[in-house]
Amino acid sequence: MNWLSNITPPGIKNIFKRPDNNSDTLWVKCKGCGEMVFQRDLELAHHVCPSCSHHMLMSPEERLKFIFDDKKFDRIELPDAVHDPLKFKDTKKYADRLKEHRKRTGEQDGLVAATGTIDDVEVVAAVQNFGFMGGSMGIAVGEGFVRAAEVAVEKAAPLIMFTASGGARMQESILALMQMPRTTIAVEMLRDAGLPFIVVLTNPTTGGVMASFAMLGDVHIAEPGALLGFAGRRVIEQTIREKLPQEFQKSEFLLEKGMVDIVVHRHDLKVTLAKLVRVLTNFPQRVASADGEPHSKPDTGIDTHQNTVKNSGDNPNAEVGKKPNVKLGVETPVEAALVKPKNPLPSALPTSLTDKVTEKLASKKSGKGKAKNKVKKETIEEAEIIVDKAAE
């Protein structure tokens, strides 16, 4: 219709223009199973397909409402970054693209940050918006992430980052790539303050984001079936001239290879985050409820911990700033959070270690009857070594 649009008055284009806003559509086609899902049902299911559990995109606003207690949170004001520093133009002016996405999403750029509480623990959360230019990381996203980290340090709260990105924003060229070291330094800042940095990898997280802060978390949680990787599948296949496995760059594959700590269904995400932040911030744990299901619903207040919060002073997060007792980076945080939520923080000497010592003593005694004294001396020395290690 090019020749026609060239000779017709501008107004006529609008008549034939296709509506590009599909937010009002009643039915959504699932990319996982192809079924049509009623939009309202999808919203109630937090954008998880009821038939095949395919996890669809979630807007930052919905994401924040979903994870924070009572859906309440305070937005962090992000610094106003330079718009279009290179005066870039491809098929369209970058400035126009920005304007268009701002109008459509109602957001300034591809990152939203907020503070609030998860299961009564104060946290800072940042969410990348894939709907804003593919969640690409430009100056504004980098600035936003740094600001979120700064607020986390100010408040001595953990930072939870929800990633969703196609990579660095090509319209900002080297300035976009520079956000990789910048965000890395922001993560270092959190580490120096002894604050947990939890990354929730959502579909898709690729490129420069994956190569910087998305892979620097203390704990990496991934949503099922998410595409997570640096370079695209086709690029790698063409470079190495090999066929890649079917599940390559999917959450489950990365879990198997040790890049991801845990894959969590979106409906269990809040509970998992609640447990994790409690463990990592040394926050008093909830006591199992009468039905034997501890921590099943962080929203429903259980009174038991309220007392402990009151006892610990006005600010329940006063301890947060201290280095958490659980060592970050070792294999325990996720396990501790999910397997042993009741007593994850060994106070002085872990009981398992004392058990280990006595067990060792017993086995040596029974096994080697001869030269009793020698064995005894050796085992005592060994026990001392183990205790010394524990004390460290």
Ligand SMILES: [Zn+2]
């Ligand atoms: Zn489906």
